[in-house]
Amino acid sequence: MNDHAFTFRGAPLVFRASGALFWPDEGLLCISDLHLGRSERYARRAGALLPPYEAQDTLTRLEADIEATGATTVICLGDSFDDDAAAHGLDDTIAIWLTRLMAGRRWIWIEGNHDPGPVELGGDHRAAVTHGPLTFRHIATPGAEGEVSGHYHPKARVGGRARPCLLRDAARLILPAYGTYTGGLRTHDPALAGLMQADAVAVLTGPRTIAIPMPR
């Protein structure tokens, strides 16, 4: 009940209230826009003081999702690291934690616009990956079918509250940002409104998922 179950291109999927997408038949967990290392980037650019604990928070939630689903494949849908340098300069505890999560399962890093280069961690590094009827890539391509993407950090409002949300229609899914302390883009934005069909549904994250017609 807390999760939102639906069928997409014939695949039965579950959108979890945490913001992760799970495909039970394939044991596949997909999350987008972790933005690990954001604090480092802020620290370098603005001199502001952000400790790396936001990465720990993100990874704690991810670990919980992996445990709860028993996922055997994890796809990180891009912008996993805030920029290339951040991936190299990642805190040791974070790198070890990631390695531990990656152990024993297939792990695919999709390139995003914030982390275009290869990173010094294990796993596959791909621009996009196709799995059965679904294609996973970072930024949505107009006209694509069966596509799962991230990048926009969609957010929607209901009952006076705005929360990160999944956008879904018959042709595509756009995942919310999974990382702690990421901003968001309202679904009214032309960038999102233009991509999604008229009957698109927004599924809000939070204590439980809440589905509404995508606000435009």
Add this chain to the structure above:
Amino acid sequence: MSALPHIIDDWFSAKGWRPHEHQMEMLGRAADPATLLVAPTGGGKTLAGFLPTLVELTDRPRKGLHTLYISPLKALAADMRRNLTGPIEEMGLPIRVEDRSGDTTQTRKKAQRADPPEILLTTPESLALLLSYEDAPRMFAGLERVVVDELHALAESKRGDQLMLCLARLETLRPGLRRVGLSATVEDPPALSRFFMAGGCPVLTADPGPDPDISMLATTAPPPWSGGGAAYAIPDVLDEVRKHKTTLIFHNTRAQAEIFFHNLWLANDEGLPIGIHHGSLAREQRQKVEAAMVAGDLRAIVCTGTLDLGLDWGDVDLVVQVGAPKNVKRLVQRIGRANHRYNAPSKALLVPANRWEVIECRAALEAVIARDLDGDPRGPGPRDVLCQHILIVACSGPFDADDLYTEVTRAGGYATLIRTQFDEALDFVATGGYALRAYDRWQRLKQRPDGLWQLRDPRATQLIRMNIGTIQDTDTLKVRMRQNRKFLGEVEEGFAASLIPGDTFLMGGRIVRFESLKEMHVDVSNDRGRKPKIAVFAGSKFATSTQLSARILDLIHRRDLSALPGHTQDWIALQRAVSHLPEADRILVESFPHDGRAQTVIYGFAGRGAMQTLGLLLTRRMEDAGLGPLGFVATDYATLIWGLHPVEDPEFLFSRDGLVAGLEGWLSQNALMKRSFKAVANIAGLTPHNFPGKRASGRQATFSSDILYDTLKRYDPDHLLLDITREEAMRGLIDFGRIEEMLERTQGRVDHVVLDRVTPFAAPLFLEVGKVPVEGAGREALMEAEASRLMQEAGLE
């Protein structure tokens, strides 16, 4: 009694003046180590403080710093220089007087350190900065006297604590230093003297002068039910301005001052010269108003707390207080601004802005006449200020921890500081604390082999010096005209962020239109409209004091209500008939349906901060009880809570243990705590605000302090700064002490009145701004209901 030297005595005679009795008395006590002088506004306090210095320097002229004068206002120090230089020149005394503040030029500041004047006039922050230099011992070696002006005002904030630590430092540098504190009338002078000097000092109280001539302004229209503008009283206030030479019109917040000023001008048909003065206005604009005031060119000034202190305005013959005074002591000090002359009664008018304030104004007026001042006892010195002090001491050179501890406990607020607490502060300054130990930037002190502590990196002094002080300016953005880039004033960043292009608001009494937010500027253009779209930007909100709340409760229960206007008498009578009148020793709870929600009103009279906290704690308990609370709003008197289900039996809500347990759980995840933490982190030097070459933007600073808060809360919950934050929040924003006071006086006696509609006392609550939403099961249920309605409408499921 000592005699004045001829040269000074002659000068007094030539002017046709005679020193006041307490001024001569201060001269008699000139050799005492410490004296606190309590005198009403206009009592010649400052001269009383300086007279011994003038006498000593006349009798035994010498070079070098003799007297340090410290005032909370830069403007006051500058004004004092003018006031002293005149007489000193007329008497031909060989005394140099200079002021020093953030506005003093670098060249001048350097010269002052190399060759200090005999009398230096400065602020607590400038003194702290002087003490951070290696040459401080040399500069203060010959110092004889310190005069602290407006001590009562300094004692109300951390600036006072910092100053007391600095005085303790000065005393180490110059044993035998004498100090004099000057204060307006306060409720507990011995307590103030213990703040001024550990162990207290003799208090000299001057004749308080005649009773003020104070009354409520009779208005043609009754005040509205809610709100704070007092626009209804504009014609009557204008009438009073016309009848007097110069009127000061005080407001509690900047926003209210702006709105009132705007409305005053709309009604000012004969074009009486009226100005506005508050802390958000551009400095040049404030100075222009001040100059016009001194020159006698203005008939009235609409102002806020910025004019509470100091500067002598000469011809003010009427003070108008708009809105409830909240605190009797401040009201008395404001009233003293009228007729700034000793032995003449001050004239003041109170203008309540709404019905509750009618009662509060009447209660305050009676307290003023009874000379019954209010005030809460001061807690121990805050430890974030201590952290900053340790940094300042480290800047001036290596120090011994034992010596510094002894020195610190000589400052009044820190007399009870135990060694462990000092060591915790030292450890934080040295390492940043457990969770932050990995960061170089917070590893600031190291202990040398000889046991002395010193800065790890001597280059850190620049950053530390740039961030000296305890004043927390809310993060503000400059407002300027788009066309000519003329600077109009400042607004809070949060307010600026809420604007969308085309919004209009008041700034400096005119309506401007928001155009864009560029870098650190809010660009606006003139707007020809007569009514601003957005009326309010945030200002400080004081809580009604405990004593004043008690007087209000007493007042509404009087058999004879004739002291109050007819409309207010009727309102109270109707409340008595329909429901109950709130009583001091019972908690009144009203429940009724309204607007499709179950409404609950709690009359606690514990002041705004505490009633707000009560709202948060009670909604939490109601959430646990499955009542689905959706939000609440609080005033000084009552808290209104609305939700899905009515409260059947409210008694369970008020058990002390339950409230305390709720507080513990809730404190840590509260936005108010983050606000407190931000100030604490700033003062303690964890998150510096100023950087060489640039200033961290408010949003960055908030962002990082919020994240640091979350981090420490999770990974180092016993961190010193969290401890300080909790302590402060309990006293300040959260004000749990007032909730305990309420529980103490009501002892679990709860009266529950269930009605079918809104009661007279509850009605104004529905018009209050500042409603707080509650995030819980009730909210989720509403969101889900709305979601399924939307889905159905769209035919999606």
